[in-house]
Amino acid sequence: MAREGIEVEDLLRKLKLSEGEHEGVFLAKEERGSLPEVKWMAAAKLLTRKNFSEESLKRTMFAAWNSARELSFGKIEKNLFVVQAKCLGYWKRIMEEGPWLFRDCALMLENFDGATTTPTVIPSKVKVWIQIPKIPPLYRT
Secondary structure (H helix, E strand, C coil): CEECCEEHHHHHHHHCCCHHHHHCCCCCHHHHHHCCCCCCEEEEEECCCCCCCHHHHHHHHHHHHCCCCCEEEEEEECCEEEEEECCHHHHHHHHHCCCEEECCEEEEEEECCCCCCCCCCCCCCCCCCCCCCCCCHHHCC
16 A cells, blocks of 8 residues: 555554564454464443442452453453453353343453454343243243
8 A cells, every 4th residue: 555655664664663573563454364363352341320440340250250360351441341261161151151240230241352452242232041930831831
């Protein structure tokens, strides 16, 4: 791509990047295949309009997930976070053993590949199960 006769490669040379820094520069969408694979990452959103402590949310969820060191938890934007497990076992626990609550508010989770700064799918669903006693036999499945 040229902009008024200036090539991107020329601009990169002016930056005077070291070889290590230059290896981390990606210019085209086609080069996404060479990015490192991100595993076990999710976007998380708390279903609330109230103010809350992000540190308290992090500590509460780490306690609920029973994992103090094997997770990373970071803020993407207001009330939108990224959670990454370091192993498949913790990942399955987080994604499959919910629903997760913080101060009686649901924490919604969606898979996130980390290829963009914000997830393309914002968490908006809570998976729950309910038990209804005394259902007549005709309505049972």
